[in-house]
Amino acid sequence: MSDEDLQLLPLDAWHRARGGRMVPFAGYAMPVQFEGIVAEHEWTRSRAALFDVSHMGQLFVSGEGAEAALEALLPIDLATLEHGALRYSLLLDDNGGIIDDLIVSRWRQGFYLVVNGATKRGDVDWMRERLPGGVTLELLEDRALLALQGPAAFAVLERHATGQWPLSALTFMRGGRFEIAGTAAWVSRTGYTGEDGFELSFAATDAERVADLLCAEPEVKPAGLGARDSLRLEAGLPLYGHDLSRETDPVTAGLAWSIASRRREQGGFPGHARIAALLAEGPARRRVGLSIDGRLPAREGAPVLNGEAEVGRVTSGGFSPTLGHPIAMAYVDSAHARPGTLLAIEVRGRMLEARVVPLPFVPHRYHR
């Protein structure tokens, strides 16, 4: 894709004016960094950073029978999803392969979904083909999505957000309608960094104003995709297209917790038969965390070895600024997936010592 074909974020000019280094990602020109990935990473862990995630797909599903229609597509129990609550789920194909991972929340008039940017068009097509008449799915293309992440996020947002409830009423994975300096926004206490934080969905035309307002606070700096990736890796959160794909299923990926028990028993979602079998028999491989000695990062595609034998592949990896050494996620044969197992990763002909560790690498600090 040439640069001319890239879509622009609502904050495109704002990012450029602030020195954002723009790169193609998910069909958009996006800032990979402002002052530097490690500085932005550390700033997010110690204060608060503003990430533009407007490339992600914001979907709204409504109409008579929307709840049952969504349950026919997702292994989620919507009967237990209250108004204003959010839940992680997976869009699965008939073989249990992961088409996308997403967040679902219940609004008064329907369900609001946030899906990955690179997959949003395919998701919309896939879902529309399978939704019954009377249920509509809109791709909300006129909305910005900003993530304010870090231990200072609450204090910062509280200065500007007013709503039916105080902002403190939102705990992790809860959302509600608020006004941010006059802009109507859907605010949820969510994110993909492992830190406390919020995601703000509002009219794209207000994006610069809200971004300016938040970045005028002394605790807040803008951060790019680079820090977002190193933060989510430390938090043990899988990235679609790398750690998750149609070739992986929820059980192998360690995401079976997201499949509601009622749905496991009753089925009625794509891939149920395969997933039931995987749950009963155990998966042949598992997604694991690997802690690596030294300083040389292992990247996606690096073979994971037990002695001479290849037992897996790295799906994402990098240097952990918080821990000071490289970390990676990999799929390895289940026999070698137990925490504490010593393995090796081959990087440019070198063998790096790696140890299977529980995820996350860096503890989550969600406000529950």
Added chain:
Amino acid sequence: MTRFFTEEHEWIEVDGDSATIGITDHAQSQLGDIVFVEVPKPGTVLRKGQEAAVVESVKAASDVYAPVSGTVTEGNTAIEDNPALVNSAAEGEGWFFRLTLSDPTELDGLMDEPAYRDFAASQG
């Protein structure tokens, strides 16, 4: 001493038949935070264009190629111990390796500093 620059964003400081080689400030800024460096060992014989050193930033891995041919006399182990030195002093203390030139004519046609700065600026 004369300093030359390549289109691969390396610098070469020549003193007689000895050359000190590093990456430019522009290169380190494009790479971002550097977390790992490996430099060649003394005695390594390098041909021009051959992979000579490895540099990994938070973002990506890249190779440093020998911009000229020669035999390595010293690798800068200070940057192996402290890779961030390449970010903070790419064109000084953050040098990569020294070699004895085997073919000084390879220096012909390399850029001088003003020509290189123009070239780097045009690269964005």
